[in-house]
Amino acid sequence: MRKGILIILLVQQVTYAQVRPWVTDAAPLHRAQKALTEVIIHDIFSPPVASRIYAYANIAAYEVIAAGDPKHYRSLAGQIKHMPAMPKPEKDKEIDFQFASLLSFCFVGNAVTFPEGSMFTYVDELKKKVKDAGMPSEVFENSVAYSDTVAKSIMKWSKKDHYAATRSASKYNVVRKDGRWIPTPPMYGQALEPHWGEIRPMALDSASQIPAPEPPAYNMTDKNGVFYKNVMYVKGKVDSLTADQTHMADFWDDNAFKLNVIGHAQFATKKFGPAGHWMNITGIGSKMAKADFNTTVAAYTKASIALFDAFINCWYVKYKANSVRPETVINKLIDPNWKPHIQTPPFPEYISGHAVISAAAAETLTDSFGDNKPYT
CATH class of the missing domain: 1.10.606.20 (Vanadium-containing Chloroperoxidase; domain 2)
Structure with missing residues (x-):
């Protein structure tokens, strides 16, 4: 009996790890991009500032994917000369890297826009979707924790790009x-x-x-x-x-x-x-x-x-x-x-x-x- 239960549990774990039933294509990512664009439009971020928002949010998403699939994707740390190394996932913790990628995207997208929490509606929808799809609570928590770690590292790096200084720089003098x-x-x-x-x-x-x-x-x-x-x-x-x-x-x-x-x-x-x-x-x-x-x-x-x-x-x-x-x-x-x-x-x-x-x-x-x- 115990052997049978163990086999069932192993099959469930393999099924989740390999199939990822909550996502079958890039649709959740397209939805996340649209949600961020809606914030940018609503709050009238200028085109240059919008490009900065998209860049950091997407890099956060990418770094999570690169950590989960290093054979096909290389971290941008070092390729972008001033970008520091990103946190590595713990080997003994199972992470859904696609879910974590979306969360990291939303965390950074929310942090570099306003009002605070503008991306949270989509995040709540996303979390509900993966839970309804049967994501194990441990995988859920590991994914959230890792996405948070990567996003915070991206935000720390972003604060050195001179953006804050330009917010208080002198106005243009019309001649x-x-x-x-x-x-x-x-x-x-x-x-x-x-x-x-x-x-x-x-x-x-x-x-x-x-x-x-x-x-x-x-x-x-x-x-x-x-x-x-x-x-x-x-x-x-x-x-x-x-x-x-x-x-x-x-x-x-x-x-x-x-x-x-x-x-x-x-x-x-x-x-x-x-x-x-x-x-x-x-x-x-x-x-x-x-x-x-x-x-x-x-x-x-x-x-x-x-x-x-x-x-x-x-x-x-x-x-x-x-x-x-x-x-x-x-x-x-x-x-x-x-x-x-x-x-x-x-x-x-x-x-x-x-x-x-x-x-x-x-x-x-x-x-x-x-x-x-x-x-x-």
């Missing part, structure tokens, strides 16, 4: 001089994250590691000059948008906070920014490839690190070049009533944020899922 950026209508917002180039990158050695060509010199008197031609090209293109071009522009309109003005009425529209858009595209790529949980964690992590570093490099160039927006030039010298199709965000023109971060994210998705993949 009204031809060719230099000034706030644009209708919001005339303050310069967005002028010190973001001071944030510590991950894959890059520094914000200035990848230089950009100098922008064309401001000159609106030379009609054969590059600057004048560029301004007129922008105006002409906006004034003659086709239906397809309008649709494409609207698809990539990732202005996280848009001020709508109708007569005397004003109201804001909130949505995800470029980082959230590319996190969503990463999810689409994963689903199309039918990628498993661990592969998807790695894909999200690579994309988020690329986005984070791309924003740092791009913002360094933007505030160094300090280029005026076409809208400003056109309103002043050509047509005071002209408006772009997409509301101009509050930071310098050059270099294009969307171009830089999209190229970086797309390269990681090609590495994860292959090239020439459609998405909508």
Whole structure:
């Protein structure tokens, strides 16, 4: 009788350890990403800050997976030069690394956003799901404990990236001089994250590691000059948008906070920014490839690190070049009533944020899922 009970218990343990009945694909991870994106949208985190949130949360998830499957995934500690070694799981404790990965993601996502507890609803749903699926209490507790240890290590590391210092850094000083950026209508917002180039990158050695060509010199008197031609090209293109071009522009309109003005009425529209858009595209790529949980964690992590570093490099160039927006030039010298199709965000023109971060994210998705993949 005792032998029979022992065999049953062993079969139950093997079944749980090998099958993981509570998760069969990456759906819980996609749900976690969506939950974090909803927090970012609701609290209007700027695009650069959003990239930081995604990066640390996804690295936390990845480090748990790497600890559970070291044959296929290598810790980022050392690959990211300033990242310290992460805690190792205790060998005699069974851990559900996918469950722990999600918890670590949520712990960090909650810690780097506000209000406190914003991710807890999803965490409660997740915990209920695994318990309903029959996860043994010991495995549950071990997984929670390990996820907590990794998340705290990630948070400790994150606090040295100079982000806190930029929260109290001096505001951008607007200089009204031809060719230099000034706030644009209708919001005339303050310069967005002028010190973001001071944030510590991950894959890059520094914000200035990848230089950009100098922008064309401001000159609106030379009609054969590059600057004048560029301004007129922008105006002409906006004034003659086709239906397809309008649709494409609207698809990539990732202005996280848009001020709508109708007569005397004003109201804001909130949505995800470029980082959230590319996190969503990463999810689409994963689903199309039918990628498993661990592969998807790695894909999200690579994309988020690329986005984070791309924003740092791009913002360094933007505030160094300090280029005026076409809208400003056109309103002043050509047509005071002209408006772009997409509301101009509050930071310098050059270099294009969307171009830089999209190229970086797309390269990681090609590495994860292959090239020439459609998405909508």
